Amino acid sequence: MPSQEALSAQVGAVYTTSTGAPVAEPYAAQRVGLTGPLLLQDFHHIDLLAHFDRERIPERVVHAKGSGAHGVIKVTHDITDLTVASLFSKVGNEAPLTIRFSTVGGESGSADTARDPRGFAIKIKTDEGNLDWVFNNTPVFFIRDPAKFPHFIHTQKRDPQTHLKDADMFWDYLSQNPESIHQVMILFSDRGTPDGYYMHGYSGHTFKFVNKDGKFHYVQIHLRREGGAKSLDNDTAQRLAGENPDYATEQLFTEIEAGKFPTWNVFVQTMTAEQAESFRYNILDLTKVWPHKEFPLRPVGQIILNKNVQNYFAEIEQAAFSPSHLVPGIEPSADPVLQSRLFSYPDTHRHRLGVNYGQLPVNAPLAPVSNFQRDGAMAFNNQGFRPNYQSSLAPLQYKRKAYEDVKHEIWLGDANVDLSYVTELDFEQPRALYEKVFSDTDREHLIYNLSVHLGNVKSPIVKARQLSVFAAVSKDLGDRLAKAINHPSVEPLAVKPATEAIRYKLKAA
Template identity: 45%
Template sequence: MMKKKLTTSAGAPVTNNQRSQTAGKRGPVLMQDYKLFEKLAHQNRERIPERVVHAKGWGAMGTFTVTKDISKYTRAKLFSEVGKQTPILSRFSTVAGEMGAADTERDVRGFSLKFYTEEGNWDLVGNNTPVFFLRDGYKFPDFIHTQKRHPKTNLRSPEAMWDYWSLSPESLHQVTILMSDRGIPISPMHMNGYGSHTFSFWNNDGERFWVKFHFKTQQGHKHYTNEETAEVIGQTREKYQEELYGAIEQGKFPKWTMKVQIMPEADAEKTPYNPFDLTKVWPHADYPLIEVGEIELNQNPENYWQYIENAAYSPSNVVPGIGFSPDKVLQARIFSYADAHRYRLGTHYEALPANMPLNEVNHYHKDGAMRFFTNDFGNPDAYYEPNTKDGAFEDQSVEEPPMKINGDIMRYEENDTFGDYKQPGDLFRMFNAEQKARLYSNIAAAMDGVSMDIIERQLVHFDKADQEYGDGVRKALGISQMADY
């Protein structure tokens, strides 16, 4: 087999790849050594901005297989028949850590799936928790600032985190999950995934249903304690990548069962809680889990950068039969995620291999940086719309029906009788004695060095969820008396 010959990026042969050109044996390097300049210039440009959040990630390719018929709820073709398979690209991640951070830190994990359907790409961009720290996207930048580095010390700040959480009672549900055993899964395979937000289905009859997505791990839940994760980080900062990549290479393909909760559209006006509040879950007794299909990850990408780092997920990527909801955080993410990708990867990021749909793409977006594909989709006369030049045109047959929800949904914010404490308290009461003890210990460790006034403010939230919760944290902190409020 003939060996391939090294070339420049323009295709010219490289005659010497060991040393630069000089004027004589000891002379200076020559300006004409274009191969040297090309090599150094490309190295200078090997990095792009890392993701502001979810920078540390791991992913793989696989398939989604339909196992149960839900076509009465949605017209989305990927769910159209039992046995149907759709290729997917997954990415899991931590939220707060940078790209070089240790991956076994206590943190929420991102859980994102790109479904390459015949009607376009559907991105389900969620987490390994069914709720989040806030219910309004307006608060997201401030919250993320508390998870990142202090502007003066350049260190992570427990003071900032607990100050924000103690001033935001809505965060208690997510804080309780984060500080519980599930705060540190041992690998991406040993955690659930959730769409977290309320989305919607709509069917061929124009009926809308509110929907929550769940991905239940078939590998079982396994978690590290604080002590165990400290030992793991001392050995490797890449444990999740090692586990996921290694399992797939060994043929131990991880799987998740996809399930949904379905709520009739009109029920949103009747529930005692806001069904679009990202800090709340829907009780399974009211809206039971319905099996949909199975996710299997069975292929590692040949080039990690090309498919995992260039993977760009956004809730704005939906297909006919899947829609949005009045969830305020979801509405903000519909804009912010796609905008982040245009900044990080470039205007035409969805033409990159990781993000390119399998079906035919036709649009009238023009020119710009890195327009590396044809500017006219084979028809140079059709570069605007409407036109009479046989250009692509709208398809009104897949118009989404209007949402019937009315302004009365504001009643949840103006008169929230359900509150921020019931569901965190219910979750706490589900824990056994050992799980509660670890929760107290984890919170106490996370509060190390935090100002006492912030701690006391947060303890009140624990008390309101369940007095035992607050008392247990006090004992772990060595605080004997409750502050007088």
Template identity: 45%
Template sequence: MSRNRLTTTAGAPVADNQNSQTAGPQGPVLLQDYQLLEKLAHQNRERIPERVVHANGWGARGTFTVTGDISRYTRADLFQGLGRQTEVIARFSNVAGEQGAADAERDVRGFAVKFYTDEGNWDLVGNNTPVFFVRDPYKFPDFIRSQKRHPRTNRRSNTAQWDFWSLSPESLHQVTILMSDRGLPQTPMNMNGYGSHTFSLWNDQGERFWVKFHFKTRQGHAFFTDEEAKAVIGEDRESYQKALFGAIDAGQFPKWTLYIQVMSQAEAERADFDPFDLTKVWPHGDYPLIEVGELELNRNVDNYFTEIEQLAFSPSNIVPGIGHSPDKMLQARVFAYADAHRYRLGTHYEALPVNAPKAPVAHYHKDGAMNFFGHKTGNPDAFYEPNSFGGPVEDPSVKEPPLPLAGDGDRHDHRLGNDDVSQPRALFELFDTAERERLCANIANAMDGVPDEIVARQLALFDRVHADYGDGVRQALAARGRSARKAAE
């Protein structure tokens, strides 16, 4: 079998890739050994900064196929026509753990899909839960710090975690989901995915509709108990990677059905909850699921680093027919995600092959680190806009209708007047007795080492949700040899 000739990065053939150049059999090594220097220098630079959150992840390529007609809601090209297929790449991840963290830890999971549409890339960047811990982006950095390592001990801190949650009643809904069975899925294939935020769709008539995106697993839900997860981690810290890669490699392609919930502006104005609040769900009875299509992952990547580690998602990547909403957390993520990639990967990170759109690209961004693609205007004289040299111009036909935003620009108390207990109560009441017992036991386990005053504050929040919720956690704490007082009436 003929094989390619090994070369340096500059294309020069390599005569010996086994031995350094030395002054004699015992050395010293010569500085002129440029091939050795190149190998060592590249090795020093093989790592890039890991993601601040969602660092530990698993992904694959696949297709999205339209199975439901939503053309009345959106002009987005990828949704036009039953059977229409779009190439995608997806990444699933832990939130808090660093690279190398055990896959089977109790944590929220990231669920992100990049759609390579004919009108550019659309990134749907969400989680495996429909809500989140905070509703105001001003608190997001504080929340993440509470989940990361303590600056003194350099260990994850149960105290910091519960301290933040017990002082943030808006976290009750997400905490309940996280500590329930669905907080520890067995594999990426056994969990749902959600856009989580409220997004919007708009059609050719300029009508805007508020939407929630739901990916429902076709593989069924399966979860680990905390004890089962410990046994899995003891055998294989990369169990999710093994399961996802192995399933696809064996031809058992995982699938999800994409649904949307739709709300009109009039419905949003009369809703008895804030439809743009990330800590809230939309009741399915009022806003039923509408089938859109099928997501299938059917191809493992050839190189994890270039296709998964360098893969960059951002809610700022939308296409004509899809838009944002007044959701404050979403508004912040539109900036923060793209900026994280500019820091982590470089100025022109979207020119990397895995991030580059399949659609034609024409823009005036120039120079800076990683500009390996030259001009994108078609004419070297067209390096600004407007110009007289045939450079790309705006297209008014894809103008998005304005968001119905108004306000006074003040800092408003995001907790004032908010109902943070009704939806967690409704969720708790859906659980059967065994599910409630596991939920309370998981919470008690996660409170190991947490000071009594923080536990008491959190129990008071559980009591507000449901009396059986607070009492159930107290009983689980007692079973672990720890007493917990009833909140003062």
């Protein structure tokens, strides 16, 4: 429901054409006589239909179903030793933001409660430009090689012939790319079906925070939902998908409208370059987490969603989030998946929203834009009479970054040569999740949730191969799952020892 304020602003509005001319009757079309053909001169009627014909823009190629709101980020702790970003220059600083949550694989009308990671995208409007955090609700991802992304996503979508979602495609991909197992374990636990947006958010990728001395730290960002994360069990999520496909969208809107503002506490995990060198895992490998015991969460601030949108399409559908929208003091690491994302998002925005997507009100920064980009479709902030070239008559000022960038990842990059090379290192964290983090109930639900999906696979090869991946995580898991889908027990996938990992080999060489 629109707010009272919004409704009363509409009362008394005069009905007009799109050019603002008043029109007496919205339904009437001009025609010859009472029952004759319609007239081409009727701008009102033609404009009405022509605009309707063009209402749809491409939906997002992934994360098409979503909901969003506006809010604020407040800085509660000093992190000036980590970054020069002006947002974090003072405790008490605040900046407005827009957030969009989403599922990944379904179309724009699909169910909110699907088993899927959730997107967690935030556009923070700082006084030094937009800072976008384009996160998920899981700390790891399926791939560490960006070339696999389109393949992987295609297997989560519809079969080219049947136009159906297909369990064989789904598991064929995952069983051939076992570096996905950590994310698969999380996805098929009840965390894969969060209750609305009662969930945490994670950068997943390593970023770099750079301070005024030019020193940088590797950083992972965590957003922890106040009141904790909540999940739905498989059967409740499936029931809701039928009964109320917009369950999460409704919950978010209703809670904000009722003044129950969803809140997240912002934390960072930090690592120095030296720590990164001796860390067991590659910090540019998106399939791994940084243990909290070794790298504790450090508080930074709070995000509060306190305002519903007035218009979903303008304020959420047209929002263009990108991990490349960064501010001085926050930089990308050399994580290959992140590097590819830096390109992919603005590229898809130009396709989805047009070349001047950045000028749409939801995307326009609060900080003034002055540069040499001009014209193109729908340019409505075309920078007035300011010269469109580097002019000596009206020069722009050029502000250097307050630090020197240091390229540390060169050696780490070496360790990332073969992104499909799977060793025992890839199974340690999923095993700890299964054996140490999950409760007995979590384990039972994991096996049930997996059996519901993997049980639909027709190909015996795919089924056995994926069972062998689970058995490599834990023989107990492999055997219990095999039993649950009436399959003979399988041997664990043969995995090279951790010492065979490329970074260990390179270190030894």
